[in-house]
Amino acid sequence: MRRLLLIVNLLFVMTTAHANDFIPRTFVKDPFDSRVFPYHQVTILSDPSEIQWDDRVKVILPAMAEDATQVPVFVDATAIDDVSEMIVFADYAPIPLVLKASFDGMKPSIGFRIKVEQATVVRAVVVDKQGQHFVGGSYINALGGGCTTPDGGTAKADWVERLGRIQYRFSRTGHRLRVGIDHPMDTGLAPGIPAYYIEQLKVSGRGYSSTVSLYEPISENPVFTFAIPEDGREPVAMTARDTGGDWFDAILER
Amino acid sequence: MSWLRLFGLIQLALLSQLAWANDVFFDSLPRTEVAPDLLVVEGRNELFDASNYGAIANSILIDSARGVLVIDTGSNTLFGDWLQRLAERHFNRPVVGVINTHGHPDHWFGNAAFDGVPKLATRQMIDYSRSAGSDLLNTLYATVGDAMIGTQLAVPDLTIGSTLQWGRYLFEVISLNGHSHGDAALFDTERGILIAGDLVFNGRSPTTPHADIATWIQVLTSLEARAPAVVIPGHGTVDRTTASIRETMRYLQWLDQYLRDAAQDAVDPAQLLAQGVPREWRHLAVVDTEFERSVIHLYSAYEAEYTKEVPR
Numbered sequence: 001m002r003r004l005l006l007i008v009n010l011l012f013v014m015t016t017a018h019a020n021d022f023i024p025r026t027f028v029k030d031p032f033d034s035r036v037f038p039y040h041q042v043t044i045l046s047d048p049s050e051i052q053w054d055d056r057v058k059v060i061l062p063a064m065a066e067d068a069t070q071v072p073v074f075v076d077a078t079a080i081d082d083v084s085e086m087i088v089f090a091d092y093a094p095i096p097l098v099l100k101a102s103f104d105g106m107k108p109s110i111g112f113r114i115k116v117e118q119a120t121v122v123r124a125v126v127v128d129k130q131g132q133h134f135v136g137g138s139y140i141n142a143l144g145g146g147c148t149t150p151d152g153g154t155a156k157a158d159w160v161e162r163l164g165r166i167q168y169r170f171s172r173t174g175h176r177l178r179v180g181i182d183h184p185m186d187t188g189l190a191p192g193i194p195a196y197y198i199e200q201l202k203v204s205g206r207g208y209s210s211t212v213s214l215y216e217p218i219s220e221n222p223v224f225t226f227a228i229p230e231d232g233r234e235p236v237a238m239t240a241r242d243t244g245g246d247w248f249d250a251i252l253e254r
Numbered sequence: 255m256s257w258l259r260l261f262g263l264i265q266l267a268l269l270s271q272l273a274w275a276n277d278v279f280f281d282s283l284p285r286t287e288v289a290p291d292l293l294v295v296e297g298r299n300e301l302f303d304a305s306n307y308g309a310i311a312n313s314i315l316i317d318s319a320r321g322v323l324v325i326d327t328g329s330n331t332l333f334g335d336w337l338q339r340l341a342e343r344h345f346n347r348p349v350v351g352v353i354n355t356h357g358h359p360d361h362w363f364g365n366a367a368f369d370g371v372p373k374l375a376t377r378q379m380i381d382y383s384r385s386a387g388s389d390l391l392n393t394l395y396a397t398v399g400d401a402m403i404g405t406q407l408a409v410p411d412l413t414i415g416s417t418l419q420w421g422r423y424l425f426e427v428i429s430l431n432g433h434s435h436g437d438a439a440l441f442d443t444e445r446g447i448l449i450a451g452d453l454v455f456n457g458r459s460p461t462t463p464h465a466d467i468a469t470w471i472q473v474l475t476s477l478e479a480r481a482p483a484v485v486i487p488g489h490g491t492v493d494r495t496t497a498s499i500r501e502t503m504r505y506l507q508w509l510d511q512y513l514r515d516a517a518q519d520a521v522d523p524a525q526l527l528a529q530g531v532p533r534e535w536r537h538l539a540v541v542d543t544e545f546e547r548s549v550i551h552l553y554s555a556y557e558a559e560y561t562k563e564v565p566r
Contacts, residue, residue: 060524064543066463066550074524111522143396167561171520178520178557223557225522250564 026051028135032121034091044089044097045125050132056080057136059088059124065116065142070219073098074111075124077136078227082129083108091137092120094189095216105208111178111225114217115187116142159184164248166238174231174254177203180223181240181248187216198222198242205229205236276307276401280336283309286492288447288484291317291421293344294492295337299458299539302329302360302394307401309333311360311489314449315341318421321350325440325449326488327364329394330405334367351420354410355451355488356434357382358461359390365408373410376429378436383409414438423447428477432470433460439477446483453477456490456498459535459544460505463551467510474503490539505535509548517556523549 024041026049041047056079065071077083086108088098094117101110108126116122123137159182168179181198188195201212201224208229214222228236233254240248286294297310308329315337316323322341327334341349352373354362362383365373375383387407395402418425418440425440433452440449448454452461453473478499485493493499516526531545538544 060528062524062527062546062550064546066547070550070554072523072527072550074522074528111524113523143393165566166564167558168564169517169520169557169561172518176520178522178561180561223554225520225525252564253562 024051025049029053030135032091032137032139034121036091037121037123040089040091040096040123044087045133048127048131048133050130051125052132052134054080054126054134054136057124057126057134059122059136059138061122061138061140063141065140068117068142069115070113071116071140071142072111072113073122074225075109075136077108077124077126077134080108080126080128080134083126084129085127086110087125087127088123089125090114090116090120090122090217092118093217095187097215098122098217099212099214101210101212103210106210106229107227109225109227110210110212111223113219113223115219116140116217118142164246166248166250166252168238168250168252170228170252170254175228177226177228177236177252178223179203179226179238179252180221182221183240183242185216185218185220185222189216196243198240198248201238201240203236203238206234276332277336279307280309280333284491288486288492289445291345292423292447293317293340294486295340296491297328297360297489299490301540301543302397304397304399304401307332308360308363308394308398311358311452312487313337313364314486315344315349316420316423317345317347320421321347323351323353323420324349324368325353326355326361326451327352327367329360329363329398330402331364331367332401332404334364337364338367352410353414353418353438353440354379354383355439355449356437357386358434358452359394361452361488362410363391363394363405363407365410366404366406368408372412373408374412374414375410376436376438377413378431379434379438380410380413382435383407425449430469430473432466432473433462434464437473441480441482443480446481447486448477448480448482448484449486450477450488450499452488453502454485454487454493454498455502455505456485456487456493457501457537457539458489459538459541460502461544462509462548465506465552467506467552471503471506471510474499474506478503505538508535509545509552513549513553513556514559517553517560523553526553 022039022042024038024047030037058076060074086101089096119141121137121139126134162182165182183198185197186193198214203210236252238250284296293315295313298306300306300310314325322345352368354375357379414427416427423442425442428439430437437451437453478496485498487498531541
């Protein structure tokens, strides 16, 4: 009888393990107790063994998505040493992955705007040079409709005229750059409008650079904030490439 | 007694409980008698929420031999119905006219309770309400919840003129912009009573999603110059000085400068939100939320003023 029970138990464990292919190797103590984070851990992050929650990864968001198509996000991982990559995604979104960024000779921080479809945790996972993953995140409330609303993007008649227009500003100390590029950033989820978005953005200067891979949730006419290491007169070079094969290059003079 | 009948009775009891609960809440709202024929009902200085049944703005009842005029009808039919009963109770007369000071839903979604009663507003308010009404209604169903049940859009049908005679009052209708698309303020010169709508907030931070701050500040300067004896704000208690006008003005001036400085210094909007509101303005109700909304709606226009464009 005992043996039978053991076998049944074993069978039970095997079937449940089989039923869920998305059990990560390492359990992350998640303050939001999210049901889908383990899934993203396996699919987006490729199930790393060294992964933990860390308050030093700061994700700054409004409490409420007042405009669900333009939600400002700022990720600051300056307190983590030797950052090799930053990955940002939303727990609940039709397309969860937002961006992947690397920083060379620059502080690992970035500001951008996203579309949200519903209330969700937005997470940043920072990977250091030893392969350790540090998870941070914040919750945003939303009434919904950011990704699938056809308003904006190529649905606007004059988008072609404005395509690729680049505007920017340096802070007074010169250590911060805000740069925006006019682009519809269509997700492909709005009926009849194919996906069309900037998929790579790079800023660089003397001895520093940041490369950012962008995905569908980034807002229309995206604007980014970068921390620039030197405050001199040197210009910053910027280049962007979209899914249509277009290149947008600019030299951002001080 | 059959089960069905018992069930029906229980349901009736529950329903009457519900009706009772919101009426008790509306009865608990502070009321100020500015004059024997002019009553102000003060909504809570809060955000839309199920617990306040959406009663967050001020409504004004003015009595006359013709009947009662209601200025701003609250967020739902429930509140409109209650205002109707309040008019009967307080003045012994029915409501025969409605004015909406502007198109934000906490000021006109109670209109449907006044079926067949003429409703007046500025032309811009009417246009805005026609186009944005159903979206606003969805938002209110989501934030206020059950108290919205039965609420339908009743957009004002008449354009308000430049003067309005009601009982012993002769109001100059000041049709302005600033706070929203078409704000109306009413001023009785003889008694110095200013019904300001949301051009003036008292003890609550101003709502700015549709604001044109520079225009709004000008408007407040001109309202203050009229030296009203009583200011009835859109939100907050009745003010017998003009302090609420100045407070609204100073807040807007601060906000304008704060956003301008941040834009000049290339501050990320999310970081600006994290900095929050300085001590000076922390006494204002719901200031954190309103500041957040201001940043979301207004900041990019400030940024556009200070960005350089890469020549092509």
